[in-house]
Structure formats: structure tokens, C-alpha cells
Amino acid sequence: MALEIRRLASSDELPAWFRAVSAGFMHGADVSEEETAARTPDIELARTQGAFDGSRCVATFRTFAQEMTVPGGAVLPSCAITNVSVTATHRRRGLLTRMMGDALTAAKKRGDAFASLVSAEYPIYGRYGFGPASWSAEWEVDVARSGVDGRYAGPGDGARVDLADDGELARVGPALHDRFRTGPHRAGAIDRPERWWRIHTGRRRFPDDGFTPAFHAVYRDARGEPQGFVSWTVRERWEAKVPEYTAQVQCLTALTPAAERALWLFVLSVDWVARVRSGQRPPDDVLPLLLPDPRAARLVSLADFLWLRPLDVPRMLRARGYPVEGSLVLDVRDAAKLADGRCRLTAGPGGATCEATRESPDLTLDARELGTLFLGDESAVRLAALGRVEAHREGAAEWADTLFRTPRRAWCPDVF
Template sequence: MSLDLRTVEEPDVPDWLRAVATGFHHAGPMAPEEVALRRLALDLERSRGVYDAGRCVATCRSMPRELTVPGGATLPASAITNVTVTSTHRRRGLAGRMMAAELAAARERGEPAAILIAAEYPIYGRFGFGPATWVTGWEVDLPRAALDRRYAGPDDGGRVDLATLDEVRRSGPALYDRVRTRTPGAVNRLPRWWDMATGEVVLPSNGPWKEPFQALHRDADGRIDGLAQWDVGDDEWPGKLPANRATVRQLIAATPAAERDLWRLLLSLDWVTRLGSGHRAPDDLLPLLLGDPRAARTETYADHMWARLLDTPAALAARTYAGAPTALVLDVQDPSGPAGGRFLLETDASGAACCAPTSAAPDLTLSAADLACLYLGDESPVRLAALGRLTEHRAEAARTADTLFRTPRRPWCPDEF
């Protein structure tokens, strides 16, 4: 019997959710309450399944998101998630069929890019995606951190106060929007994200809700410019010595002062000897806030958000660039998708750009996946050239591109989706 790829309809939802759970190795029936809660997050027109004899055996869906690009503009993007193929139906091209359908639909919707969080590195490069942001997680050995001082509050007229869940629900979204518009790689958060972060919505499969600790930072004028949420594990007192571990759920700050003050608060919690940072930007301030940065042991350093350009001129014109006014011709190879072609990228003294197809001789040739690696400013064209993944047709063209594309701080996507 043929394997039928189609969008999900209302009666399909429980079976589609079962297939998602199976794909991520979550066995057992899904409670009706959970089905109802998860249904609220689904846009059925953007949700697809592959069906074998009426049973869903592969899943994929997307969500509209705004992706912040260098310069602070936001780019409409298709955020792809819940990509699964049941183990009994692997190696039949189902992921490729679903991805092709979603990318074609995103292009028709006018979304110049697609993004996703890759569970495994080797999967998505063949679909034109490349790792556009990376993530780091540390565990800080606090007794060895050699802090210059214990936390005693901000010294610039600001203040930090513990906050309630209601305060976080009220203040968090506006603060996050301030932060994401200056963070290349960040995506917008829907109200549901905050409902789940503050216990307003609890999925039964995630276990009992445990309220975190949370604090808000205010500047000298009383404006909220930082937020931290964290958990502290069960009391551990081996040999009557405290050895608790705290774990950061989120820390967002609109100013460097707020970021430093919130980290100093977390590094000074009583009875806590280990602090897990959670997923942070790969060039986060945290290790260098310590007297001994070696006390921050890297637990995670990995690719995080992958990107795929669908409209190369629109995507390249949306961001800003560094350096002097420049003209660069890119020959983008994309045999299976819409991003390919030869494009003239021209930038002015302000960093603004225009991009259009051209027949001029190329300066650089690269794949669509490698262009996605460069897009948010994280990867180096010079390094890609050294790897043989980018071809120079003009001397120093890779260095010119490096100056154009790179950003002062590395891009970061604070969220998973």
C-alpha cells in the first residue's frame, strides 16, 4: 500500500501526536488532557504526516517565527519541528518528502528562510540547512571560581528583587523582545512559551510542575532590564558540608550591567557549590566573570539552530554588513532547492545592502548550506575556503566576505522549538 503524505486533519490529531511521541521514544498512550493541550499549539495547515494503511508513521510541522538578523531586522521564517519517522518505516525517503513539501510551502508563503533545531548533526545538510548558531553549557565549580566578591547588590543604583510568577508573566515578554531584537539568531516567543515557563500550562508528560526561583533586575530608573529563573536541587550535605547544585532555566538581560549582576547573584547562592548555566551563547560572559575561568567546565558545545535560505536576495538584503562599501558576486549551489543562482551583493557605508541575480563572473562559489552557516555571522568564509567548501575566483574574496558577514558577538538562539 502506498505511503500517503498529507496535511493533518482534525480527526488525525491523536494518532499524529502518538507518532511524534513514538519518534522521540516516548511510549504509552497520551492522556486526553495532553492531547487537548498539544492541539492548541498545532497549525494543521502547517502539520504533515505520512500514513500507511491509515496509521501515521512520519511527522513534520512548522510554525511562523521572526528571526533576528544582524542589524536588528527580523526575517519571516518557517520554524520546523516534530520531524520524526517511525523506526519501522526508515530508509524510504519519508523525511525528504516531508521536508520538500514544507520548504515548498514556506516559499509559497513568502518566508525567505527556514530554521530548525537539529537533534542529530548529519540529517539536515542534504536539505540545504547549515548550522547558523552554536550553544555552550557550563557547570561552575563555585568553591574554585575565585570570585572577587560575594554578591551584595548592584553598585550602579540598580536593584535585583525576587519575583513572582505573575510578575514574570507580565514583564518577561516585553523584556525578551528588547533582548531578541539585538541578538542575531533569536526568534520571537509566543504567549504559550511564557505560559509554560511560568506554570500556567503544564503538560502531564513533563511530570509535576516545580516552581523555579526568579529574579528581576531594575536599572537606576526602575526599568526592568534583566530576568533570571533557576532551580536548586534537593539538599545535599555530605559530611555536613553543603553541596547543592543550581540550574539556570533562563537568563536574559537588555544591558551588560543587568547580565553581570544576575550572574553574580547566581554565583553567590548560599549552600550551592555547582551552578549549571543551561544553554548559553558560545561567547557568553560567564566564564570571564570568574576569577578562575577554568572553574567553568564546558558540559556542552554544539551546533544549535540550523538555517536554510529559500529566497537568497531577500534574506541577504535583510541584514546589515561590516566594512567599507563592497560588491561581491556569490555563486550559490542549490541543486534541490530555490536558493541557488548567481547574486550580486552590494553594501553601502551604513552596512545596508541590496542583492539581485546577476550574470557577472563570480567572486565566490559555495553551497546553500554553507551560505546558511555564514548568514547570521558565525562562520568564517576563510575557514570554509580552507576546508574546501568555498571556492575563491578572485584573490582575497574570502577575506572580503569574512569582513562583510562576521558579527562582533556570535549569534545565539536562546530557545528550542
């Protein structure tokens, strides 16, 4: 029987689809009716694809609407991609290629500026025009070695840090995150819909999800205004009658440097906590240098995280910010013909234009390399040294870095 790739016609096909997702990610060969029912509300059938071998689903693919902040603080619409799987029995048959092509074509027609995903495996997505646009790091801090004073009693500038329950975080958290993600130096941050907050605070659960209730703390400035929060869980351990607890930070969001410093110092000073795991943070996070002994922060993970696939190059380049006045002619190559073309970017602190041109290019690059450069986290000079960007005049790659690089590294706080 021929394989059929299609969007799901009805929720009746979801049990088979969820089983394929579970098998593809090695979570088990079956999914309970309870879990199917719990996860069904998240699925938009019109944006969900499956490959079917008879009645059996053997590949899955889903997209949803997402907002992403670009350098300078503007927000653009993205086609977020998730739940990508191909069953081991049906690999190397072009299933992912066909589903990806369908999804990207639809995203282009919708007017999405780019597509986004978090790549489970590095080699897969470059051939579809995606490039790694931000990285993520995680540290483990040995509290005793760090030099942080265990007698820390909170900020001394009239601000305060207070414990908060799930309900309070659900009230103040969404507005804090929206202010955070639209900041000028928060490139890569995405929106958190109401569903995210319900899961984060335990108000929405799934069967056998292993949920651990979190502690929360909110930082308020001297005027009493919330300026940040932190959520963490605790792994208990006693050794010879001595507590050796590990605090695992789930999320730390701060609108000001003072809030960020105070929240980290608070977590590092919680009684019985011997180690603090930072959770996923930007690679240039302040945490290590906040410690009197930065070597107490051991880097346990540093890897690519958010990947971007350009779809509307002029819109992307017009939307982001630039630190200086200047222009650059880019020749973007795209085998899928979704983002190819030559354009002149004329940019500065006051805004940017990007128009099609027949002028000789300063740089030639594939769409995936533009995805890598767009958020300002990668260097055109480094890509040119690798042969992935071609400079047609001396200094063109250096000039691209002057225009594109950002003071703080791009960072996406959330898996999706």
C-alpha cells in the same frame, strides 16, 4: 497498502500523529487522551504533515511561523520546523524527503526568508539545504573555586536585583525579551509567543511533563527600569550535613552588560548553592571571564544548535547589517531550485542591495553553506579550506568574512 503523505485533515488524526511523535523520540508507544488534549491547541493542521500506513501514522512533520533577528537587528520571517520523526519500521522510504520538500515549497510561496530548525542529529539536514548557523555552550561553575565573594550584596551603582514571582515575570519578561532579541548583536534570537511564557512560568502544564517551579529575579537599573531577568531551578543535595545545591539556570536575559554581570553574580552568590549550571548560552558568553578564576567554569557542552535553510537570498542579504562598504558576487547552488542563482551584494553600514547578475562570481557555494555563513558565526575562509566554498579570486573568502562576520557570535536561546 500504499503509504500516504498528507496534511492532517482534522483533529481526529492527532492522537495517531502524537503517538508517532512520541515513538519517534523514544518517549513511549502511547500518548494519553489528556496529553493529546493539552497539546492540540499548539497544532496548526494546515502546516502539519503525517505519513500514514493505513490508519497508523508512521512519520510526522510540523512547521510554524517564527521571527528571527539577523545581524544588525532586523527581523525576518522564518518557517520553523519541528516534530520531525520517522518510525523505525518505515525508514529509508523517502518519507522525510517528501515532507520536507512540501514544507519548503510552501514556505517559499508564503514569502519566508528561510527555514529554521534545531537539529537532533547532525547528518540529516545538510542534504535538504540546511547549514548550522549558530552554536550553543553550557558551563558548570564550581562556586567555591570561582573566587566570587559569597558576601556579594548586589550591584553598587543604584541598581538592584529583586526576586520575582511567576506573575511579575509574566508581566515584565515579554517586553524585556522583545527588546533583547531585536538588539544589533542578537543574531539568531527568535520571538517568544505568549505560549512560551505560560509554559515557562508554569501556568500551562502537560501531563507528566516533569515541570519544576523556577525562581526568578529581575534586575532594575538606578531609575527603576527592568533591564534583565534570570530564572533558575534548584537540585537539592546534602553531604555530611553540608548543602551541595546545584542551581540550573533556565534563562538569563540582559539588555545591558551591567545587568548581565549583576544577574550572574547574584545566582553565584545564592546561599547553599555549590554549583551553577549555566543552561544554553552563546559560546562567547561572558560568564567564564566574569569569574576571578575562569577555570572554575567547566565547559560541559559545545555543539551546533540553530540550522538555517535559505529560501530568498536577495531578501536575506538586503536585510542584514554590514560593518564596511563593499560588494561580493555570490553564485548560490541549490539542487531543490529554491534559492539558486547568482547575485551581486553591494553593502555598507547604511544598508545593502542584492540584485541578480551575470558577472563572474567571487564565491560559489551551496545554499547550506550560505545558511552557515548568514548569521556571521562561521568563516568563509575556513569553509574554503574544507572545500565547501570555492573562491574564484584571491582574497574573496577573506573579504566575505570582513562583510559577514559579527562582533558577537550568533545565538538562539530557545529550543523549538
